Amino acid sequence: MNFPHKAAYKWMRFFSLYGVSILVVLVAGVQLAHRNAGLNSWKGGGFGMYADYHSVYTKLLLKASKDAKGKGPRGPDYPLAELFSDAQLYPCNNTMQPVKDHYKHVYGINKMFIHVWLPVFNPDSATIHLELHKSW
Amino acid sequence: MWRKTTEANDGSAGENPQLLWAGGFMLLVAVITGCKLLQEYYELGFWPMAGLVSVGALLLLAERLIPQVRNHWMLWLGLSLGVATHIVTNWPGPANHAYVFVYLCLILLVTAWQAPEDRALVFAKNTQYLLLAILVIATFQRIITPGYLDGSINAFWLANGGYGKPLYTFSSGWSEVVRSNHELLNGYYNGTPYRVDSLQLEAPISNLRFWGQVVSIGTLATEMVVGVLFVWGRTAAWKHVPLIGLVLLVFVTREESGFLSLLCIMGIANTGSGSTAWRWIYVALIAAMQLLLLANFGFV
Numbered sequence: 001m002n003f004p005h006k007a008a009y010k011w012m013r014f015f016s017l018y019g020v021s022i023l024v025v026l027v028a029g030v031q032l033a034h035r036n037a038g039l040n041s042w043k044g045g046g047f048g049m050y051a052d053y054h055s056v057y058t059k060l061l062l063k064a065s066k067d068a069k070g071k072g073p074r075g076p077d078y079p080l081a082e083l084f085s086d087a088q089l090y091p092c093n094n095t096m097q098p099v100k101d102h103y104k105h106v107y108g109i110n111k112m113f114i115h116v117w118l119p120v121f122n123p124d125s126a127t128i129h130l131e132l133h134k135s136w
Numbered sequence: 137m138w139r140k141t142t143e144a145n146d147g148s149a150g151e152n153p154q155l156l157w158a159g160g161f162m163l164l165v166a167v168i169t170g171c172k173l174l175q176e177y178y179e180l181g182f183w184p185m186a187g188l189v190s191v192g193a194l195l196l197l198a199e200r201l202i203p204q205v206r207n208h209w210m211l212w213l214g215l216s217l218g219v220a221t222h223i224v225t226n227w228p229g230p231a232n233h234a235y236v237f238v239y240l241c242l243i244l245l246v247t248a249w250q251a252p253e254d255r256a257l258v259f260a261k262n263t264q265y266l267l268l269a270i271l272v273i274a275t276f277q278r279i280i281t282p283g284y285l286d287g288s289i290n291a292f293w294l295a296n297g298g299y300g301k302p303l304y305t306f307s308s309g310w311s312e313v314v315r316s317n318h319e320l321l322n323g324y325y326n327g328t329p330y331r332v333d334s335l336q337l338e339a340p341i342s343n344l345r346f347w348g349q350v351v352s353i354g355t356l357a358t359e360m361v362v363g364v365l366f367v368w369g370r371t372a373a374w375k376h377v378p379l380i381g382l383v384l385l386v387f388v389t390r391e392e393s394g395f396l397s398l399l400c401i402m403g404i405a406n407t408g409s410g411s412t413a414w415r416w417i418y419v420a421l422i423a424a425m426q427l428l429l430l431a432n433f434g435f436v
Contacts, residue, residue, distance in 0.1 A: 016250065016258055020242050021265040027235065028273045034228070041277050044228040045235045047270050048277035050299075050355075050390070051284055053292065057321075061330055090228055117332055120283070123291030123345035128321070129334035 038134070039090045058088040059117040059130055060099070064109050091116045096136040152256045155247065157415060158404045159207040160200055161422050162240060165397050166215060167192035168426050169237075189430070209248035216241035233395045239266055240398060243405075256408065263405040264367045267379075271363035275356050287348025290355075294347060295337050296321060300389050304340075313340040358382060366406075376414040379403050383421060393425040400425075 015022075031039065031046030040055040041048030083102055087095040096114050103109055117130035171188045174180065180188065199205055216238050223230045223238065243262040250258050283289045293299045297314035304310040317337045324335045341347055362378045369375025380403070383396050400418040407415035 016246050017261050018265060019246065020239050020262055021269045023242070024235075024239055024266060024269040025273070028269075031228075032277075039228055041281060043231070045223075045232060046277055047232050047274040048281070049232060049274075050289075050293065051274070051278040051281045052289060054298075057325070059325060059330075059332070061332070086229075119292075121288050121292035121295075123288050123295075123339075123348050126295060126337045126339040126344060127334045128292070128324075128337060130332045 055088040057119040061115045063113045212241045212245035263402040268363040271359040290351040291344045291348030310340045373411040393429045397422045
């Protein structure tokens with residue numbers, strides 16, 4: 001490529017040296033914004049592997065409302081795993097709705113909540129417990 | 137810097153040894169990763185997998201042996217677009233290693249567009265900044281995570297086997313504790329009725345919090361030192377010592393063969409004429425890790 005203008009050449013030189021690194025920082029910034037909204041730090045381009053508990057240790061519990069109609073929930077079976085893994089990784093409206101729709105379809109429950117529980121490990125006593133993070 | 141119109145414009149990324157080796161190994165990582173993912177997805181047996189690897193190897197050889205297509209910028213554009221599309225369409229599922237692969241493809245693409253005399257410099261500088269950016273961001277993520285600095289999270293991984301599998305497999309006691317804790321956690325998360333009370337695990341070592349903090353502080357210090365030295369060292373041969381140290385450390389603690397191969401490719405990018413011995417060390421490391429990946433040891 002030929003750049004007759006000095007300014008254009010300077011910009012291209014700058015981006016050829018720093019462009020990819022700037023992209024890395026921008027992607028990580030987007031990931032951090034989503035992380036603040038609930039995304040697990042392991043995924044999304046923010047290089048947060050081993051910074052936090054893996055999303056498989058995020059527990060989702062379904063509670064039917066007292067006035068709900070239907071057969072009632074049972075333990076999740078295998079086909080739910082994929083729905084759950086998305087919801088575990090990034091608990092938000094977009095990922096919770098498919099889980100609710102599934103329960104509605106399979107069990108006929110019309111009113112329910114999904115509680116998201118996050119793990120907390122105590123290294124002094126070597127115990128792990130779950131803390132309620134949010135409900136949908 | 138950018139290719140002048142008077143120069144031969146064959147579209148290839150030139151014949152710098154760093155570029156040739158790095159480009160070749162990027163393709164090797166892509167071929168083996170692709171084969172492994174297909175094997176897992178379709179549950180392929182030995183012979184279909186061997187056939188797939190052979191086809192990949194033939195394509196790789198063709199790319200290496202035909203000068204007109206070797207390290208061509210369109211190759212890196214195609215690979216980066218392909219993997220980036222996978223990341224965007226499956227977001228946030230894909231692992232961070234996929235992002236690193238795209239960034240390295242983009243660096244090879246930018247490098248291929250430079251004038252031949254600038255390619256080695258642009259390639260080396262970009263990989264230095266990439267490694268520094270990754271390590272600074274990783275450090276920041278750890279610092280802002282509650283439970284990281286006080287050692288809780290790393291103590292959990294020590295007790296549950298997230299770290300050091302190649303090390304603790306030599307200690308039957310530790311191995312047994314990790315296996316037992318793993319089973320307890322499996323029951324805690326998947327059993328019915330659901331439990332949210334606390335679960336008692338067994339500590340594999342005494343002073344678990346202390347060792348968790350040691351891992352936390354050690355990780356932060358290692359990442360920052362390696363990142364800074366790799367940029368600060370410019371063309372010095374000694375800068376490869378901390379990077380290879382990091383590669384070996386991560387390998388014995390986390391077996392992330394795919395990611396570590398990409399780190400070695402960044403190392404190759406910084407091996408000029410004065411550090412060819414280091415290039416061979418990276419070559420040996422990548423070859424060993426990719427072979428281990430094919431033998432189902434370590435992660436893509």
